[in-house]
Each structure stands twice: as structure tokens, then as C-alpha cells.
Amino acid sequence: MTSVSQFLLNRSSEPRLRAPAPSKEVLETVFSCAARAPDHALLRPWRYLVIEGSGREALGELFAATCPADADDAAIEKLRRAPLRAPMVIVGIASPSAHPKVPEVEQIMSAAAGMSFLELALQDAGFGVMWRTGAVAYNPVVHEGLGLGEGESIVGFLYTGTIAVEKPPVPRPAVSEFVKHWPGEQR
Numbered sequence: 151m152t153s154v155s156q157f158l159l160n161r162s163s164e165p166r167l168r169a170p171a172p173s174k175e176v177l178e179t180v181f182s183c184a185a186r187a188p189d190h191a192l193l194r195p196w197r198y199l200v201i202e203g204s205g206r207e208a209l210g211e212l213f214a215a216t217c218p219a220d221a222d223d224a225a226i227e228k229l230r231r232a233p234l235r236a237p238m239v240i241v242g243i244a245s246p247s248a249h250p251k252v253p254e255v256e257q258i259m260s261a262a263a264g265m266s267f268l269e270l271a272l273q274d275a276g277f278g279v280m281w282r283t284g285a286v287a288y289n290p291v292v293h294e295g296l297g298l299g300e301g302e303s304i305v306g307f308l309y310t311g312t313i314a315v316e317k318p319p320v321p322r323p324a325v326s327e328f329v330k331h332w333p334g335e336q337r
């Protein structure tokens with residue numbers, strides 16, 4: 151088995167994170183890995199925003215601004231504090247463009263593949279990572295505040311930093327539960 155497979159078999163998302171965040175050098179490497187995602191017609195249909203320090207507070211204000219007028223204080227405060235769960239939040243943005251052979255859905259899938267490569271590269275560099283979305287990812291207030299353009303969407307927020315407390319193991323499904331041969335076993 152290759153070391154890549156071994157790494158994948160052992161990886162987990164980690165929600166409990168603390169400083170320090172990945173360095174500039176680590177970011178250079180992991181974003182280069184993200185850019186290796188499969189990409190039909192090489193459209194590069196993705197971009198990323200790195201948010202750290204007080205930028206996380208500004209992101210929290212955007213999240214809080216998505217609350218309806220009758221939301222209770224606890225709910226607003228929870229959203230306001232959400233980005234503080236890690237020292238760095240990376241926003242993955244799908245940025246599709248019109249193409250005669252590559253539908254939008256393929257471009258969004260490519261952006262999601264890039265996000266996944268980014269998550270794996272950060273984990274390979276020793277950092278904890280948690281890919282999150284929630285309603286805020288689909289809210290126009292957040293889109294406008296983060297400067298998303300027409301047709302762009304948020305693939306997710308990658309919360310990353312140093313692992314504070316390791317998560318207990320997640321049960322994984324047996325391969326036979328989600329893989330079948332079609333039209334039948336050939337061997």
C-alpha cells in the first residue's frame with residue numbers, strides 16, 4: 151500500500167483547534183496541492199480567502215448578520231463566535247465560468263475536489279482541519295460581505311490550526327455497503 155493510502159486510512163477531521171495556524175510557507179504548499187485537483191478544460195474554477203486574527207471577528211459579524219430579526223441573543227452570539235473555533239478559517243469559493251463543454255456542476259465539483267486536496271495537504275502537514283458549511287455558507291449577506299461575484303458559491307469553510315484535543319475515531323462503513331459491480335461480478 152502506498153503512503154498516500156495509508157495516510158487516507160488514518161485521517162480524521164478535527165474540530166478542536168488552537169493556535170498556531172499554518173505558516174505562510176505551509177499555505178504556499180497546501181494551496182499548490184489544491185491546484186492539483188482534477189479540472190476539466192483547466193478552467194481553474196476556484197479561489198480561496200484566508201481569514202485569521204481579527205479577520206475571524208469580522209467573519210463572525212457577517213455570520214451574526216444572517217440571523218433573522220427575532221433571533222435570540224444566544225443564537226446570534228453562537229454565530230458571532232463560530233469563526234473563533236480555530237486560529238485560521240479558509241473559505242473555498244467555486245468560481246465557475248460559461249464553457250461549451252464543462253457544465254457548472256463539473257466546475258463546482260472541481261472546486262470541491264480542490265478543497266478536499268487542501269484539507270488533506272493541511273492534515274499531511276500536521277494540522278487539524280474541519281470542513282464546515284451550515285446555513286451561513288448559502289446566505290447572501292455572507293456572500294456579499296466576502297465579495298463573492300455573480301455565479302460564485304461557497305464550497306465551505308476550512309477551520310484549521312493545531313489539534314487541541316483529538317477526536318474519538320469515527321466508524322467507517324464497510325466497502326461492501328457502498329460498492330457494487332455492474333452489471334455483475336466479472337471475475
Ligand SMILES: Cc1cc2nc3c(=O)[nH]c(=O)nc-3n(C[C@H](O)[C@H](O)[C@H](O)COP(=O)(O)O)c2cc1C
Nearest residue numbers: 161162163164165279280281282283284305306320
Ligand atoms: C461540504 C461539507 C460540509 C460540511 N459541513 C459541516 C458542518 O457544517 N458541520 C460539521 O460538523 N461537519 C460538517 N462536515 C463534515 C466534517 O467536515 C467531517 O467530514 C465529518 O465530521 C466527518 O469526519 P471525518 O472527516 O473524520 O470523517 C461537512 C463536510 C462537507 C464535505
